[in-house]
Structure formats: structure tokens, C-alpha cells
Amino acid sequence: MQPAGLNEISQTAPFKLPPLPFNHDALAPHISEKTLSFHYDKHHKKYIDTTNELIKGTEFEGSKLDEIIRSTANNDKYQKLFNNAAQSWNHWFFWNSLKKDGGGIPKGNLLDLMNSSFGSYDQFVKEFADSSISQFGSGWGWLVRDADKLKVVKTQNADNPLSHNLKPVLAIDVWEHAYYLDYQNKRNEFVFEIINNLINWDFAEYNLSINP
Amino acid sequence: MKTNLILFTVIIAITIQNLNAQFTQDSLVYSFDALEPYIDAQTMEIHYTKHHAGYVKNLNKAIEEANLLNKSIDHILKNVSKYNSTIRNNGGGHYNHALFWQLLTPMKNTKPLEKLSKAIDSTFGSMQNFKKQFNQEASSRFGSGWAWLIVTPQKKLAILSTPNQDNPVMDDAPVKGIPILGIDVWEHAYYLKYQNKRNDYLDAIWNVINWEDVSTRYESAISQK
Ligand SMILES: [Fe+2]
Numbered sequence: 206m207q208p209a210g211l212n213e214i215s216q217t218a219p220f221k222l223p224p225l226p227f228n229h230d231a232l233a234p235h236i237s238e239k240t241l242s243f244h245y246d247k248h249h250k251k252y253i254d255t256t257n258e259l260i261k262g263t264e265f266e267g268s269k270l271d272e273i274i275r276s277t278a279n280n281d282k283y284q285k286l287f288n289n290a291a292q293s294w295n296h297w298f299f300w301n302s303l304k305k306d307g308g309g310i311p312k313g314n315l316l317d318l319m320n321s322s323f324g325s326y327d328q329f330v331k332e333f334a335d336s337s338i339s340q341f342g343s344g345w346g347w348l349v350r351d352a353d354k355l356k357v358v359k360t361q362n363a364d365n366p367l368s369h370n371l372k373p374v375l376a377i378d379v380w381e382h383a384y385y386l387d388y389q390n391k392r393n394e395f396v397f398e399i400i401n402n403l404i405n406w407d408f409a410e411y412n413l414s415i416n417p
Numbered sequence: 418m419k420t421n422l423i424l425f426t427v428i429i430a431i432t433i434q435n436l437n438a439q440f441t442q443d444s445l446v447y448s449f450d451a452l453e454p455y456i457d458a459q460t461m462e463i464h465y466t467k468h469h470a471g472y473v474k475n476l477n478k479a480i481e482e483a484n485l486l487n488k489s490i491d492h493i494l495k496n497v498s499k500y501n502s503t504i505r506n507n508g509g510g511h512y513n514h515a516l517f518w519q520l521l522t523p524m525k526n527t528k529p530l531e532k533l534s535k536a537i538d539s540t541f542g543s544m545q546n547f548k549k550q551f552n553q554e555a556s557s558r559f560g561s562g563w564a565w566l567i568v569t570p571q572k573k574l575a576i577l578s579t580p581n582q583d584n585p586v587m588d589d590a591p592v593k594g595i596p597i598l599g600i601d602v603w604e605h606a607y608y609l610k611y612q613n614k615r616n617d618y619l620d621a622i623w624n625v626i627n628w629e630d631v632s633t634r635y636e637s638a639i640s641q642k
């Protein structure tokens with residue numbers, strides 16, 4: 206299975222907004238059509254547009270998005286480019302982490318890996334949720350692969366696993382814009398709705414397969 | 418009689434709760450819908466009763482665990498580098514929001530008093546330029562945070578922004594000073610009404626800034642040793 210928008214996200218600048226892998230109303234009632242119309246059409250698009258503007262005249266004009274993210278991480282001179290490039294990539298990764306009628310217990314190798322990493326599916330749910338909910342302020346919750354284990358990490362603002370040499374497997378956007386129209390201050394409800402109803406395990410398996 | 422008894426019990430319960438809790442929220446001196454149409458009632462209500470109340474609750478729990486009861490919020494923030502991130506985040510969250518509510522008003526057309534007005538003109542050129550620079554700073558703060566107008570230790574005005582619930586009172590702030598104006602740019606402050614358009618929120622909020630309160634804070638800050 207190839208993730209939606211892989212071509213767009215793998216090219217060099219000017220970057221194109223990768224397509225949403227589903228209709229705007231496909232994730233309702235867990236994520237509303239209205240939220241996606243802002244989150245994808247405004248926020249994600251703005252990150253792509255700003256990245257394209259910032260990249261002009263820099264050494265990164267011929268670079269791919271993931272290369273830009275790795276090269277500009279922790280570099281004050283390029284902080285704004287990093288923020289926008291990473292958010293462009295993060296949102297592509299997030300859309301693919303979701304699908305209509307997703308969630309539930311994964312199967313096969315993924316379930317084995319989950320059991321050996323967390324002890325059980327329920328323990329995974331608890332750790333992924335706790336980590337994502339407790340990210341203070343804007344940021345992201347991630348499931349990542351670190352050597353032969355899965356683990357959960359959280360990042361601030363635009364930061365992501367690529368800049369920490371971790372292999373991303375799934376993402377949850379916990380910026381308030383991701384849930385405020387639907388859940389207001391109740392981030393915990395949003396996170397559990399995603400884990401229980403929207404996680405795209407096919408995408409998780411794809412990410413494990415390309416990072417053997 | 419029965420109603421009175423219930424009421425009495427409720428009052429006692431609230432009093433006991435307040436005795437245990439070191440920090441409490443002051444009541445708002447205006448209603449949730451008083452700042453319409455610039456800040457909508459639903460946003461005000463959730464912001465005050467959920468977000469700010471959450472910071473107060475978490476702060477009280479954290480200071481109890483850290484044996485910091487009876488320390489003032491100023492003391493906590495001025496020593497925040499010694500404490501854990503829960504105290505930092507919720508201490509900042511309480512201080513910033515308690516200040517923010519006082520800086521807002523439904524009164525129309527409040528103006529800076531003479532001393533502050535002169536300081537703004539001499540520092541930024543004009544009120545219009547000040548707002549432009551302030552909004553520029555507030556608009557470009559990436560992610561959650563606050564934009565501030567502070568009085569520096571040299572008694573100068575300066576504009577800056579801080580991430581999350583940090584503020585210029587904290588001992589490890591890159592630029593320290595006394596905040597006289599702070600604007601919340603967390604998305605929860607504007608998303609229900611303005612969504613992705615933070616700049617529209619920043620343009621609108623000047624209609625409800627209490628310049629008399631800001632002026633009083635300015636005069637107090639420049640007279641402090
Ligand atoms: Fe987002």
C-alpha cells in the first residue's frame with residue numbers, strides 16, 4: 206500500500222499540497238468536515254506555501270522536504286523554514302495516520318511488535334494517549350520505531366521524529382486547531398476518538414516495511 | 418428550611434475548598450458576553466472556566482506536592498527554574514490569565530494616560546506603530562504563547578513574546594521585565610471565532626484593551642526600585 210501524496214511529499218521545491226487521503230466529511234463525527242476544511246485547506250496549505258516562499262534563494266532549493274527538515278533542525282538561522290517544512294511533512298503524515306473506520310487492535314507482526322514493546326494493546330493505548338495528551342502547548346504525539354521496539358514520543362510545535370533519528374509510525378496532531386472546533390478544551394476526548402476509531406494500521410505497517 | 422440547609426452546606430463546602438487551595442481565580446468583573454463581538458461569549462466562558470481554572474487546579478496540586486504552599490505566585494515565577502515543569506506551566510498559566518482578564522474591558526475607547534502615552538510615542542513613534550509592532554510579534558510567535566509589552570529593568574518599554582505559558586517574570590526568561598500588557602495567542606484564545614486567522618483576532622482585541630489598567634501598571638512599574 207502506497208500512502209496518499211507520497212509523490213508530492215517526495216519531490217523538490219516548489220512543493221505541492223499533498224491530497225487528503227479521504228473526503229472532508231469521511232472522519233465525522235470523530236473529526237468534523239468543518240475542522241478538516243480549516244485544518245487541511247488553510248493550515249496545511251499555509252505551511253506548504255510558506256515553505257515555498259522561505260526556500261527561495263536558499264541552499265535548499267533542490268532539496269527534498271525530509272532533507273530540509275533534517276538539515277534545518279536545531280539551526281536558529283533556519284528556524285522558520287524548519288517550522289514550516291516540518292509542519293508540511295507532519296500534516297501529510299497525520300492525514301495518512303487516519304482513515305474512516307480505523308482504530309481497533311492491529312494484526313499479525315504489528316500486534317506481535319506491539320506486545321513485545323508495550324506488553325499489550327491496552328498498555329499501548331494508555332501510553333500513546335497519555336503521551337499525546339500531556340504535550341504542553343502545541344505539538345504532536347508519535348508512535349515511533351526505535352531499533353527493534355515501538356515507543357511513544359511527544360514533540361513541541363513543529364518538531365518531529367525525523368530530526369531525532371527515530372522512525373515515525375503514526376502521528377496525532379495535538380495543536381489546538383486540530384480539535385478546538387469539535388472538542389474545545391477536551392484534548393483527551395479527541396485523542397481517544399482517534400486511537401479508538403481512526404488509526405490507519407495499514408499506514409503503520411507501511412512505515413515499518415520501509416524502515417526494516 | 419431545607420433549601421437553607423443545602424445552601425449553608427454548599428457555602429461551607431466552598432469555604433473549605435478555598436482554605437485548602439492556595440490559589441483561586443478572581444471573579445471576572447464583566448460577563449462572558451461583554452466583549453462581543455471582538456471576543457465571543459463561548460470562548461470567554463471556556464477560556465475562564467476550563468483553561469484558566471485547569472491551570473489553577475493543577476498548580477495547587479503541584480505546589481502541595483512540592484511543599485511550596487504559602488509562596489506567592491511572584492515568588493514561584495521568580496524562582497521557577499528550580500521547580501518542575503508542572504509548576505512552571507501551570508504557575509505561568511495562572512499568572513498570565515489572571516492578568517489577561519484584568520487587561521480586557523467592555524468599556525469603549527479607553528486611552529493610555531499621559532505618562533504611558535508619551536512613553537509609547539517616544540519608544541515606538543506612535544500608538545499606531547506600537548500596535549503594528551506588537552501584532553507583528555504576536556503574529557509570528559510560532560505555536561502557543563503570549564505577546565507582551567513590558568517595562569524593562571532600565572524602565573524602558575519593550576515588546577516581546579514567549580512560548581507556551583512562559584512570561585517575562587520568570588527567572589530564566591531571555592528578556593525579563595514587568596508585564597503591563599499581555600495577549601494570549603494560544604489557539605484556544607481565538608479559534609472558535611477566528612479559526613486560522615490569528616491576525617483578525619489581533620486586530621480586534623485592541624477594541625477591548627483596558628488602557629487605564631495598562632497605564633496604572635506602567636506607572637507602578639516605573640516607580641518600583
Ligand atoms: Fe495541525
Ligand SMILES: [Fe+2]
Pocket residue numbers: 464468514601603605606
Ligand atoms: Fe489562554
